[in-house]
Amino acid sequence: MKDRYDVIVVGGGPSGSMAAMFAARAGVSVLMLEKDREIGLPVRCAEGVGDKGLRSVVDINPNWIAQKITTVKLISPAGMEVVIGTDEVGYILNRKMFDPGLAELAAQAGSEIITKAYVNGLLLDNNKVTGVRVRTLGREFQVKASIVIGADGVESRVGRWAGIKTWEKLNDMETCAQVTAQNINVQQDAIHLYFSNTRAPKGYLWVFPKGNGLANVGIGISGEASRHKSPFAYLFEFLQTNFPQAAIITTVAGGVPCAREPEKIVANGLMLVGDAARQVNPVSGGGIVTGMIAGKIAGQVAGQAIIDGKTDEKRLAEYARLWQKAEGKKHKVFYKLKEFVYNMSDKDLDDTAKIALQIPQDKRTILQLFKTALVQKPALILEAIKVLT
Amino acid sequence: MKKINYNRELCDFCGTCVSVCPQDAIELSENNLEITDKCTVCMNCVYICPLRALEVKNEG
Numbered sequence A: 001m002k003d004r005y006d007v008i009v010v011g012g013g014p015s016g017s018m019a020a021m022f023a024a025r026a027g028v029s030v031l032m033l034e035k036d037r038e039i040g041l042p043v044r045c046a047e048g049v050g051d052k053g054l055r056s057v058v059d060i061n062p063n064w065i066a067q068k069i070t071t072v073k074l075i076s077p078a079g080m081e082v083v084i085g086t087d088e089v090g091y092i093l094n095r096k097m098f099d100p101g102l103a104e105l106a107a108q109a110g111s112e113i114i115t116k117a118y119v120n121g122l123l124l125d126n127n128k129v130t131g132v133r134v135r136t137l138g139r140e141f142q143v144k145a146s147i148v149i150g151a152d153g154v155e156s157r158v159g160r161w162a163g164i165k166t167w168e169k170l171n172d173m174e175t176c177a178q179v180t181a182q183n184i185n186v187q188q189d190a191i192h193l194y195f196s197n198t199r200a201p202k203g204y205l206w207v208f209p210k211g212n213g214l215a216n217v218g219i220g221i222s223g224e225a226s227r228h229k230s231p232f233a234y235l236f237e238f239l240q241t242n243f244p245q246a247a248i249i250t251t252v253a254g255g256v257p258c259a260r261e262p263e264k265i266v267a268n269g270l271m272l273v274g275d276a277a278r279q280v281n282p283v284s285g286g287g288i289v290t291g292m293i294a295g296k297i298a299g300q301v302a303g304q305a306i307i308d309g310k311t312d313e314k315r316l317a318e319y320a321r322l323w324q325k326a327e328g329k330k331h332k333v334f335y336k337l338k339e340f341v342y343n344m345s346d347k348d349l350d351d352t353a354k355i356a357l358q359i360p361q362d363k364r365t366i367l368q369l370f371k372t373a374l375v376q377k378p379a380l381i382l383e384a385i386k387v388l389t
Numbered sequence B: 001m002k003k004i005n006y007n008r009e010l011c012d013f014c015g016t017c018v019s020v021c022p023q024d025a026i027e028l029s030e031n032n033l034e035i036t037d038k039c040t041v042c043m044n045c046v047y048i049c050p051l052r053a054l055e056v057k058n059e060g
């Protein structure tokens, strides 16, 4: 580790690795710091991604993939299965392979990487971020940088240290419990999403198969709902009723920000990417690909900004603009859609499923379902206007 | 005085608590969690912890 780099990336998840890789490719010096001993572990994720999105950022390595997905099934509280028409292919990844794979790509592009390196503060000079304080192997260092990229995940503090409010209300965080279990004998190339206000309040349960009976089975509920009962309590009830034969290989806890985006994602000498910038689809909770897209844009802008010799907020705002164009607008719509879905009772959900099953499968898109829900419950039209405007 | 206590045996170091702390009062490293004296006992972390590793205690 040197005492100065052009770019320092805090956090070695998918967003951080992509930011590091694209910055290094622009020819500037990059250091990525990860607090844990090993990049990729522990896995706190259901590991589902879409092919198109992932391919837009990296060439897909087959070693990363556990199971190819061709089908999406939505399951209503009463157990009606609605298959969504889609030609999009997806994957359930092995993030234990995927995350280190991305970090290696960043390394091959020229980034330095250190693990067991905990960043516990920023260096600030006159309202500009000028580096980080990092603790590694019992010693504390100050390392300078022209740009710090905060890719420090859901638990991000980098933004706050630069004065950006990134903490969330309970309603805007999903708290999750997941097991990876064997003997989950469902259709292996289908993801299964269970909606119910009583079994998964303000969230959903999922079964994401990893092949040969192995699957990620989990739940996310809102922080508000979790006041009364923990996600693990809900998950074990679900396993008992739906998969009593489940044998658990891994148990994890985690959080997903399903929030509005922070008021800004850049400051003088600072950029935020991925979960740290709440760049997660607020309905699905998916943040791998969106974080990687943001990492790519941020890395490219950071590289060019350094070559141009300007790293103030105004220059770095180019990243925020490009992000808005790529994903930001969609994010706003999904945030509103989330509130709509959360307001549906188990009866609304069952009624919607019943009607949806009458729509031919290839026409059964999410938007169609949304329209169906409206016909079912005209009282939701006001909510819907919020989503569509 | 009320105080938030954390149970090392239950905690999985997932960071969900950090994301809802309005005071930036939680220090989370790879395998340690610390509630600093910035804490105002707002209870957000207690409510959201997926493993129920945080609880409020009366002290002194």
Ligand SMILES: Cc1cc2nc3c(=O)[nH]c(=O)nc-3n(C[C@H](O)[C@H](O)[C@H](O)COP(=O)(O)OP(=O)(O)OC[C@H]3O[C@@H](n4cnc5c(N)ncnc54)[C@H](O)[C@@H]3O)c2cc1C
Residues within 6 Å of the ligand: A010, A011, A012, A013, A014, A015, A016, A033, A034, A035, A036, A044, A045, A046, A047, A048, A049, A117, A118, A119, A120, A151, A152, A153, A154, A155, A156, A176, A177, A178, A218, A253, A254, A255, A256, A273, A274, A275, A276, A280, A285, A286, A287, A288, A289, A291
């Ligand atoms: C239960 C669950 C299921 C999910 N399922 C899916 C899914 O199926 N599909 C999907 O797309 N998304 C899913 N997500 C969301 C997805 O996991 C995240 O959006 C994604 O990991 C974000 O990537 P990231 O690089 O921004 O952050 P992370 O992957 O969280 O990486 C951040 C890294 O920063 C490190 N770090 C944090 N603080 C510091 C510090 N101070 N110093 C140094 N390092 C630090 C952390 O150790 C971590 O390695 C799920 C999340 C959960 C919790």
